[in-house]
Amino acid sequence: MTLDTLVVDTPSGPVRAEHTDGLLHARGLRYARARRFEPCVPVPTWTETVDATRRGPACPQLPSRIESVTGPMLTGLDLYEDCLRVSVTAPTPDGRVRPVLVWLHGGAYVSGGGESEKYDPEALARENDVVVVTVTYRLGILGYLGIDSVAPANLGLLDQIAALRWVRDAVGAFGGDPDAVTVFGHSAGADSIAALLVADGTQGLFHRAVLQSAPLALRGDATAMSAAMGTAARAALGDDPGGLSIDDVLAAHTAALAAATDFGFASGMAFGPQYGEHPLPPFGEIAARRAASATSVEVLIGWTSDDGSPFVEAIPRLQRLAHLPVVGSTLRRLLTAIVTRRAFSAPATAFADAHRAAGGRAVTYEFSWGADDSGVGACHSIEIPFLLGTPQAWSDAPMLGAHAASALAELGPRLRRRWADFARNGVTFAETDHLTLG
Structure with a gap:
């Protein structure tokens, strides 16, 4: 191996x-800057060469609730607001232009970061001759x-839009085609992508979209909940939100979460x-906005067979049922199936049906591989190691069990090729309306 710059x-x-x-690998490039609780602004141009050989930071955050299946996601990364x-x-x-894939990480809008080694897209780019961009954006509070007199809503979404504008303007320098962005x-x-499809200012920024395990059922009309959270956060932030330590800001984040439990x-x-x-329309206008964008963006949307598995353990009431003597294991399988259908598979199917009905092209998929010895099956996040990162980076992920090497070696290239x-090419005429993967 040769290493150069x-x-x-x-x-x-x-x-x-x-x-x-x-x-x-151009790592940790700033696409924008932002003051706390303010919209981001583009980075000024520069003349001196900027070092892009080190990973950037992640947004300050609390521990992820699904590390029990994925393992730690931010090993080796700093946590800074300037993220x-x-x-x-x-x-x-080499003078040729290549398709571009832009990765938006998950984490319930409260955890994760695009610079994670587990999201390294080297295999995807190398095997399929594509350009891959990973994005880090602001999270949580x-x-x-939206917090009265402190912060407007949707700053993280505006960050994502700014990143897509950066891709449009800059990816050509890396051999990427700004007119072929997925x-x-x-x-x-994935839920972010559903929002970006209807947001103001996103037209033409991307042309295809892959939504993996989008929890669309959880993002109904949240106006009342968001108002209660904003009130709790405002009280916790006190008189000088901009001057607080990040630990105090995260304490206000926790107070807002507590207000949501009702x-x-x-x-x-x-x-x-x-x-x-x-930049989002009222909740009642979402369907019309999605229909209006359907013909301009092709969609691949899906779920994993046991998507709901980690959340059975994360929700105390369900966890108690799953651990009852004698019947617990049966109840766990039943609860996993219910959560998977309600939160993931049924909403994804409805999304694809509506997209097609509006004249767009959409395919659904189900990823079914799960480790026999993990206890969580084909759980939420299980497909990511087959797309991004290396087996070594994912070696601490309990969801993969102890014997995933052969599956990663066999299925990984196939799944990466499917996405690429x-x-x-988008949805080709050879496709069916639904794919079984894994």
Whole structure:
């Protein structure tokens, strides 16, 4: 293996990227800056070469509730509010243009980061001759909650839009085609894509979309819940929100989450895009907006066979049922199936049906592989190691069990090729309306 660097002249200024065996890694690039509780602004241009050989930070956050299946997601990353970064992985620029895939990480809008080693897209880019961009955006109270006299809603969504504008303007310098951009995301990242499809200012920024395990049922009309959360956060932030330590801001984040618990099922993903607040339409206009965008964006949307499994353990009432003597294991399987259908598979199917009815092209999928010895089956997040990261990066993920190497080696290239083929060709006439993967 040879290790070198290469200077890339972007529209913002020159950057020094890592160049390894025909693949370029430009890491931790700022696509915007933002003051606490304010919308982001573009980064000024520069003339001195910027180092892009180190991973950027993640947004400050509390521990993820599904690390019990994925393992730690942020190992080695700093947590800073100045976190608006993208990383680009691309074949060495050679004058040709390639399809672009933009990754929006999940984490219920409260955890995760695009710079995670578990999201490294080297295999996806190398095997399929595509450019991959990973995005880090603001989370939780810093990114999504409207707070009276403190913060507008949807700052994290505006971050994502700013990142997509950066891709439009800059990805050509890395050999990417700004007219062939596919956004793909998992969980909250997939839910973000559903919001981006109807948001103001996103037209033409992406042309295809892959929604992996989007918890669309959790993002109904959350106006009342968001108002209660905003009130609790405002009280916890006190008189000087901008001057608080990040620990105090996260304490206010926790207070807002506590206020959401009275709202039942929706509190499972309490933070998130607020409809009726810029740049999103009112909740009642979503269907019409989605229909209007259907013919301009092709969609691949799906779920895993046991998507609900980690949440049975995460919700105390369900956890108690799943651990009852004698009947617990049966109840766990039943509860997993119910949560999977209610939160993931049924809403995804309805989304695809509506997209097709409005004249768009859409395919659903189900990913069915699960480790026999993990106890969680084909759970939420199980497909990600087959798309992103390396087996070593995912070696601490309990959901993969102890014997996943052969499955990763066999199924990983196939799944990555499927995603890349969709990015390159969209929904072809050879496709069916539904795919079984894994």
